[in-house]
Amino acid sequence: MRDFLEDVDRHGAMPRRFKPLTGQLGRIGDRAADVNAGLDGLEFRLLRLEAEALLLALPSVPLARDDS
Known part of the structure; x- marks a missing residue:
């Protein structure tokens, strides 16, 4: 998600109001x-x-004996 948002931002297609969201999503990803x-x-x-x-x-388990 972060890569997608950074790619969109690089090409100028992302409105300015979404830029803080990019940072928040990045921080959420880092915390996760x-x-x-x-x-x-x-x-x-x-x-x-x-x-x-x-x-x-x-050591507390008794060993099995071979009685044959």
Whole structure:
């Protein structure tokens, strides 16, 4: 969306009243990217915590015996 609005602005087809909207949309896009990056970081940490919990639980699981 930002590229489209910048392209329209370059060719002079965008009315002046829409120029502030271009900046607002750009800032919204930047914030959305920040939120997405933050969520990716949280997802990685959650996966790491789950893996650590599984590793900690392994010693408490009795090993299966081969009675054959």
